[in-house]
Each structure stands twice: as C-alpha cells, then as structure tokens.
Amino acid sequence: YVQGREIKLSKFKNEYHALRVIFDDPNELPKEWFFSEIREKVDAGELDDKKYYNAIYQIDLKLKIKGITDFFITTKQSVKINPKYLS
Numbered sequence: 001y002v003q004g005r006e007i008k009l010s011k012f013k014n015e016y017h018a019l020r021v022i023f024d025d026p027n028e029l030p031k032e033w034f035f036s037e038i039r040e041k042v043d044a045g046e047l048d049d050k051k052y053y054n055a056i057y058q059i060d061l062k063l064k065i066k067g068i069t070d071f072f073i074t075t076k077q078s079v080k081i082n083p084k085y086l087s
Helices: 014-023 035-042 050-065
Strands: 072-074 078-081
Touching (some): 014 035, 035 050, 050 072
Antiparallel strands (some): 072 078
C-alpha cells in the first residue's frame, strides 16, 4: 500500500525482491540504492542489474496508474524513495 492505495505484486518476482531489499531496514529507507546492491542482496550469482531497474520501472508504472507519479527517484544505476513519502 502507498498512501492507502493497494499496489498488487507477484510474490517472489523481481519487483517483490527489489522492494524487499529497499524496505528491509527502516533506517535505510532514505538511502539511494544502486541496482547492483539490490542484485547482490537478492542473488549474488546473477550479473544482470538491469532486471532490477526494470522491476522498479514496472512498480513505478503501477503507482502511476494509482495516481502516485513521484514515489521513486531513479537513475539508470540507482533508485531511492522520494523523501516526501518518508515520514
């Protein structure tokens, strides 16, 4: 849920794992996460960071459908939660 709006994800897919890593430690919520860091925490044997970029992109699309257009701040290499959503 984001601002009371339900966002549906499939469990144990890349979207799920990316969010699990980002939300695992409440103290690290404001952190900028590099996709390589997310990959290392999910699957150290994998070499493809792009799948986590794509996962965040897909989550962002689902959020936009619900009217939340700025939850993530992304670059080609990293993602962070917009500080206005952290309180």
